[in-house]
Amino acid sequence: MKNILKKFPDQDRREFLAYSAKTFLGVGLMPLAVRSSAFASATPARMPTAKNVIYLYMAGGMSHLDTLDPKSDRSVKGPVEAIGTKEAGIQISEYLPRIASQMDKLALLRSLSSTQGAHEEGRYFMHSSYTKRGTIVHPGMGSWLVKMDGPRNPNLPGVIHVGSPNPGGGSGFFEQKFAPLVIGNPEAGLQNSKIRKGTTEKEFEDTVMLTNAFDAEFHRKYNQKKTRAYSDMYDDAIKLMKSRDLAAFELDLESKVIREAYGNNPFGQGCLLARRLVEHDVRFVEVTLGGWDTHTNNFERVAENGQVLDQALGTLLTDLDNRGMLEETMVVLATEFGRTPKINDNKGRDHSPTAFSCALAGGGIRGGQVYGETDTTGRFVKSEKVDVPDFNATIAYALGMPLEKTVYSPSGRPFRVADKGKPILSLFG
C-alpha cells in the first residue's frame, strides 16, 4: 500500500474532476474513518461489506402486532400466539415459524416510526427517504446504488423489480439507465428476450445494422442525453439477449425441491428469482408481496400472507447462507407502516405509522438481535426510535454508499441517498 500511494500529486480541481469522471461516478465521502461527519463518533465493531440487496417489500402496511412484534395484552393480541425462536429471549408471531428458526440471521427493528399514514405517501417515503411532493420524483435506493457504484454485471440491469413497482422506488430524476427493470410474473421469464424463431443470427445482425443506419442521421442531429439513452437502451437490450446471463431468469433450471420450498406463488418464486439474479451480480432486487392492508378480517389474511412470507423468507435465508451469499447480500424486510392495536368492527386493524417493524439480515448485520421497543399496545415507540431515513441510511451505510454526498437534480435541488438519516451502527459486527 505504501508503495502505491507514495505519490500524491497535488490535484488541482480540474484534474480532480477528471479522475472522478474516470473512476467512480461522483465523489463519495464515506471512508473507513468517517471523522468529519456526525456519525464519526462511533464505528461498528466490524465494517459491513454488503454489495447487493434483496429488498422484500410488504405492501399495504404489515401488521407488526401479528408478525414481528407480538403483544401479550389480551385486548391487543387477538387470537395470535407468540412463539419462541432460535434466539432465546426473542419471540415472534406463530404465523412465522420458519423465520423464527432463522432468527440467528435476522436483526429485528421494532421501533420504526413514520410520519406518513397513507399508502402512496408511506410507500414513497419508505422507498426514497423523502416525502412525496409535486415538484420532483426522488430515486430509490437501487438507483442510487447503481448510480454511485455502478453495476457489477455488465450484461444485466443493476436494479430489478419483481411484482409491481412501488412509488419512490424508481430512478426518479436520475438518468434512464438507472431505472429498474420490472418483471411482472417471475415464472414467465424475461419476455421478448430471445431472437424470433426462424431468424438466424446473421439476419438479426443485419436488421440491427439497418436500424442503426436509419437512426444515424437522427443521432447526428440530436445527440442529446435522452436520445443517447434511447440507443443505449437498445444496445443493452441486445447485449442482454445474447448473454449467457439470461439464464438467470429461468427458474426451470432450479430443482423441483427448491422451487417448492420457496412456495408455489408469485412471491415465493420471486424470491427464488431474486437469489438467482443476485448470484449473477444484479445489485438490487425488490420483490413485492401485497395484500397486507387488512382493514377487514385481519387475522385470517395475515395468517395467509404470513405463510407465504414465512415460506419464502425462511427458505431464502437458508439458501443464501448455504451459498455464502449472506456475506455480501443484505436482505431487507420492509413495509410502509404498522397497524392499530384496536381491532375494528370488521375484525380488522387500521393504519398506524407511529410504530412498526422491519428486519435486516446479511451484509454485515449481526443476526439474533432486536433493536428498539414499542409500548405494551404496540402503538408508540418506547425506545430507540428509528425514523424511515435512518433505516435507509443503515442500508446505504452497509453498502458503502456515501451518506453525505449531495447530488443535484436537473433543477438544481440538493438530495442525498437517505436525506438526513443516520445509520444504526450497533446493528453491525
Added chain:
Amino acid sequence: MNAQVGLRFSALVWLGFSASAAVDFDRQIKPILEEKCYRCHDDEKVKGDLRLDSPEGILAGGKGGIVLVSGEPNKSSLFILTTYPKDDPDYMPQKGEGLSTPEQNLLRAWIEEGASFGKGFVHDQDLRVQSKFADADPDSARKYMIMGDALEVVENLRASDLLVDTVNHDSSLFEVSYTHADRGPGEFELSSLAPLKDSLKKLTLARTRITNEDLSLLSELASIEYLDLSRTEVDDQSLDFVSQLANLRTLNLRDTKITDKGLLKLANLKQLERVYVWGSLVTATGAKRLEKRIEGVAVKTGTSISPPNRGRSPQS
C-alpha cells in the same frame, strides 16, 4: 418601525442600480432577513439551531449544516430554500410571507459576489472547507478516490475486463472479480494483480474456468482475506495454493470438487473464520475435523431446504 420601512424602501430603490453596485449586507440583505426570517431564526426562537440575526450565526449554520457557501448561491440553502414552490415541505420561510422575486435576486447576487458582511467583519474560516456537504474535503476524498500509481494499475486491469473495486469505499483496499471477464483456463494471469500488493483484499473467481494450475500464483497475493472459488472446476490440488494465503478469513468453495482430504490442507490458516462447502464433496465429518484444528472457524456444510408444510399452504 418607520426606520425599518425606510430601509426596506431604500432596498427596493437600490434594485434599480444593482447592476453595477455590489450588494450591501447591512442595507439590503439584513432587512430581508429581519422581516422574513427572524421570526424563527433569532436569539429567542432558534429553529433548527439556526440563527440568522448575526453574521456569526449565519456562518455557523444549524442542524442541517451550513446554509451559506460564499460565491455559490445554488449550494446555499439560505437562498435556495426561498426559491422552492410554496407548498414544498422544505420551503422557507415556513411562517409568514415569503421572499419576493426581487428579494431573492438580491440574496442571490449577494452570495454570488462573495457574501460579504461589510467592512470590519472578517471571515475567520474558509466557508467551503467548513461545509458538511462539500464534495471537496481533500483528506476523505483522497481515501475514496483511487489516485496516483494505483489508478494506472487499476485502469490496466479494468482494460482487460476485470472488475476492480474498492472495499467499502476505502481506496486503500481493493477487490478484483474475474467472473465476467470470460477468461479461459491458463488465461488468468493472477500475477498481473501483484502490483496491487498489500491492498488486494478480496478476489472473486466464482463461475469462471479457472484451473488448479492458474491458482499456483496465489502465493504472490498474500494480502487476500476473502476468496471466492464457488462453482469452478477446482479440486483438492488447488488448496495447496490456497493454503498459502496466511491472511485468509473467508473462503467460498461451494459447488466445487473439494473433498474432506483437501479441506484439511487449510489447517494451517489460523485466521480462517468461515468456509462454505455446500455442494462440494466435503462431509460433516470432514467439516468437524477442520473445525477442531482451527479455533473459531465455521465450516458451513449447509442446511437442507425442506419442502413446505402441506397442511398450511394456501392455494396459490
